[in-house]
Amino acid sequence: MKRLLVICCWLVALTVRLDAEDCFDRVNEWLTFTACHDLIRTRVSGLMDLEGYAFTQPAPGLLYTDDNKLFNSRLTLFLDAQLGPHVYAFAQGRVDRGFDPSDSSEQARADEYALRITPWDDGRFNLQVGKFATVVGNWVERHQSWENPFVTAPLPYENTTAIYDAEAPASAQDFVGARTDPKYEYCPVIWGPSYATGASISGRLGKFDYAAEMKNATLSSRPDSWSATQVGFQHPTLSGRLGFRPNEMWNLGVSASDGPYYLAEAQRSLPLGHSLGDYRELVLGQDLSFAWHHFQLWAECYEVRFDVPRVGNADTLAYYLEAKYKFTPQLFGAVRWNQQLFANVPDGLGGAASWGRNLWRIDTALGYRFTAHLQGKVQYSLQCENSGASDFGHLVAAQFTVRF
Amino acid sequence: MNFRHCLLSLLLFATATATARAQAVIEGRVKLPKTHSTPVMNKRYEIVTAGGVLAPNPPVAVVYLAGAFPKPTNAAVAQIAQKDLMFVPALLPVQVGTKVEFPNLDNAYHNIFSYSPPKRFDLGRYRSDEKPLPAQVFDVPGLVTLRCDIHEHMRGLVLVLETPHFMTTDTDGHFQLTNLPPGQFKLKAWVSSQSTLEIPVDLKTNSVLHVNLP
Known part of the structure; x- marks a missing residue:
């Protein structure tokens, strides 16, 4: 951890130098390799993140610590390879304290790797295989720290629900009761960018685009499940998105996903005669983005249904509206309104109860790009669960990112 | 076109040619780096991408006459x-x-x-x-x-x-700066952000100077 921290600090110090921009451009050229008369091109690039969080307990979103502050550093390396005009491959590896910020020890992982074939130049059809981000929604394209105006993800991608994928609830009472297990055991409706393993097809036809994927794990599945060595394809998840882009300014899309969400170890806790494939997560999503000059707007809405053993359908709706504006060439601000609402389910006592706490959250952020390779962001979030004043939670976060 | 118009045109052409010749010319070649930039596009999170590769950028230099203009x-x-x-x-x-x-x-x-x-x-x-x-x-x-x-x-x-006197070389490094004023100047060649070559030149009217950098 100390070594990573020293490297991060050294890179930040190097980057703030005025001539560092040119230096980083030269590093970029050194990290680009070509062969066969430029037919094969590869480039190594990366992100170095230093993050600090201070918050009221319980830790919000996918932050894992019992403390009320957390420091996290992350080194992300990317490999992009263009193999002739029709084949593209990429990979992402990380050294950090867990896929989501936590106080655990340092670890290294291969988070993404994929091969994409584009037979026609107009992009009417792409085939991609590997371990890569979901095609659902529009947040994935800005989920890395450099593109994300905030430090944290929107609510649908990080707010854990009562869904526990390792064991089915013993009863409806058990499901709607207070959560007793560590937060990491519970799942959000979509776990971050969902780098599950599988294959996708996508393409553009005029103003429309399409994408469909078959993955080994559902959208709510935890990062440990995304690798094909952990979860196979016995119960695949199918997802898709249809997009409409009337012009460069607007991008509208509808998404859907369906797949079983229980891990294999949950089989023993399922009702007799039922299998993992019987309990599914169904996601319907709508997304919108708009951009014009220095203003950008994104919105996503997800209607999600989990089929829960001994309970029935557990429905939730999660959405957010996010806007970013560049005040100057280097200073930008962003604001995001998030909300998640939970439906009632039978409580096992003859009545009905909500299977989660309704909540809203407002995220605000200010960011500054010191150079084309160094960015700083600060974020403040106010979260309210149900309606009591004591249910307010606060988060302050800061993040420095070096891009090379 | 009558005879008077032809005569006038010939006179104008002769005057223009004489004016151009009164200016100096520098021509030559800049030694360019052998490497060229071959960009690789990041398509990781673009759901739909088109085929094809980005055109490489061959190295070129900017040659210019430095001085007070x-x-x-x-x-x-x-x-x-x-x-x-x-x-x-x-x-x-x-x-x-x-x-x-x-x-x-x-x-x-x-x-x-x-x-x-x-x-x-x-x-x-x-x-x-x-x-x-x-x-x-x-x-x-x-x-x-x-x-x-x-x-x-x-x-x-x-x-x-x-300076108003500059040009970009071709990909072999060749250049020809024309219409230069007579006098003593520095001829510079910007090759990269790390390398600018220069050489003093003494330009005379109606002269053509051959310079290779370095």
């Missing part, structure tokens, strides 16, 4: 387009005070910006049919690096010079 009376206008997800040209020399327009010739958004000290700006996201064309006036000499906030691989350079 009067400022231009009329502001010049130049263009750097965004075409096929590249800056065209990738290196543009301009004289101080030049207005550079940035037409978007692609069917996708671009967001051109620069954090270089001589010129910091961000044009925001704009379409191919944007009118008036997004533009910036480059009024401080120096090297300005252009980037696109959407396409990480895009990189262009504007070299802002205090």
